[in-house]
Amino acid sequence: MGLGKVEIVLLIVLVIVILFTGGKKLPELARGIGQSAKEIKKGFSDDSEDKTTKK
Numbered sequence: 001m002g003l004g005k006v007e008i009v010l011l012i013v014l015v016i017v018i019l020f021t022g023g024k025k026l027p028e029l030a031r032g033i034g035q036s037a038k039e040i041k042k043g044f045s046d047d048s049e050d051k052t053t054k055k
Helices: 005-021 026-054
Strands: none
Touching: 005 026
16 A cells, blocks of 8 residues: 555655745645635536526
């Protein structure tokens, strides 16, 4: 039950992000990513609703 290639790459990316942004900026960065993900999901759901109402 070791780490796979994907997990190792994600850990390396996380370490690089922490080094470049600093520990204090990390929560702010995560909040921005979360808000972006919410907007993307909202856009997809709005798009699917538009397709169902146009029929």
